[in-house]
Amino acid sequence: MKKVAVIHTTPVTIPTLKKLLTDNRRPDEEEIEVINFLDDSMLPEINRLGHPSEGVKYRLNTLLLLCQTTGADAVLCACSSIGGLVEEGSSLVGIPVFRIDEPMARLAAGYSRIGVAATLHSTIMPTTELIRRKAAMAGKEISIQSTVIENVGNLLAENKGDLYDKMVGEQLRLLLEENEVVVLAQASMARAVERWPEEEKSRCLTSPVSGVEAVRDYLHKKEG
Known part of the structure; x- marks a missing residue:
């Protein structure tokens, strides 16, 4: 074992x-x-x-x-x-x-227009820096659009998972309109896209x- x-x-x-x-x-x-x-x-x-x-x-x-x-x-x-x-x-x-998040960042760096979403300000910078580092190693130029989804951080602890999924999902779809893929910078965010159609879901990169x-x-x- x-x-x-x-x-x-x-x-x-x-x-x-x-x-x-x-x-x-x-x-x-x-x-x-x-x-x-x-x-x-x-x-x-x-x-x-x-x-x-x-x-x-x-x-x-x-x-x-x-x-x-x-x-x-x-x-x-x-x-x-x-x-x-x-x-x-x-x-x-x-x-x-x-x-x-390392494999996710490596995959994201293969695209040119990348959205990054988080529910905490502390997560945005480490994730974008990792993606930029992976892109630089591959000699690739990228653009990153990042968003912090405000006022959802406590919803999971308050057992308001459906509201969390709705609020996070709405912001992710907005990012998808302008980017090839969207990176979910926190492992806990993956739940927000679990029930999405596969075509949309496949454009959201999750770390777990x-x-x-x-x-x-x-x-x-x-x-x-």
């Missing part, structure tokens, strides 16, 4: 990522045990200050070290807002550390599936 430690900044992502990591196992794939670490103080602090504090960096680095103590084969960071900090802190541990697949592919190659 393989073991994956997942770092969360909101409890919303815990059930989704556990299901993706453990369900639909291929016949030649080992079972995966998921260990979750949650610190829901990071995002409020980042959004309040406008940047990650030294305290956030310290807590994240501590979580990375805790992940290694579990005997995990890999670490997955479920939050795009701290993706850059995770890359910096990954040198502290001797196991691979994955950003959930591609991020988890990158981890599972690594573990499978490691088995071989």
Whole structure:
């Protein structure tokens, strides 16, 4: 059995990522045990200050070290807002550390006109920077239109999922009118397009599936 430690900044992502990591196992794939670490103080602090504090960096680095103590084969960071900090802190541990949004950003960089949507201001910059970096590595010129969807952040915690999906979905469709694809900068936003027609849904790039697949592919190659 393989073991994956997942770092969360909101409890919303815990059930989704556990299901993706453990369900639909291929016949030649080992079972995966998921260990979750949650610190829901990071995002409020980042959004309040406008940047990650030294305290956030310290807590994240501590979580990375805790992940290694579990005997995990890999670490997955479920939050795009701290993706850059995770890359910096990954040198502290001797196991691979994955950003959930890295495969999504690589795919997005293959397009020329890209929309990026988030419900938190703290997520926009790390996501757009990652996409621009991927495009630069590929020698590709891109344009990015970013939008922060205001006043929806608490709806999921208040069990108002239908209203969240409606409000987020409306803004995503506006971005789709002007861009080839739209990047959903937070893993928790993927639920807003789950019931969309496939033609529309396929133009919205989400991080949970591609991020988890990158981890599972690594573990499978490691088995071989």
